Amino acid sequence: MRASDVRKFPWTRYNGQQVQIRSSKTGKLVWIPATRELKAHLDGLERTGALVVLTPTGKAYTRRYFNEHWREDADLVEAGDLNFHDNRGTAATLLAEAGATGPEIAEAMTWTVDKAQRIIETYLARSGVLAANAIQKLEDFRDKRTSAEQKL
Helix, strand or coil, rough: HHHHHHHHHHHHHCCCCCEEEEEECCCCCEECCCHHHHHHHHHHHCCCEECCCCCCCCCCCHHHHHHHHHHHHHHHHCCCCCCHHHHHHHHHHHHHHHCCHHHHHHHHCCCHHHHHHHHHHCCCCCCCCHHHHHHHHHHHHHHHHHHHHCCC
């Protein structure tokens, strides 16, 4: 989600299993399964207002105040020059490394397939994970083919 979407995210868009994302840029609305970590976090929060993310005084975040708090938290975990928007590219890369297809990543991120490919290309760490995934798929395919041929 974009920072503006996070700041305005209401509890009504979380059903205990999925989050409903409306992209502020495209207007597209989609239900996306919550990761285990997100579900645990949301389920552990006290619902003190209509919005999920509130300031320490219980009010909606302004853009500036949200960005200041983000930078403070990022500095605490030594995130370096990363900004909030980098989370989206990182998420897309993690999905790719997990074996998600371009269309799957695009839907999860509320992007077009072309944009998903461009973002993955930009953020991909070139750590060899995708190459290892590709080789494993090749080996699995060969094993299945060999097994099917032996049954004939």
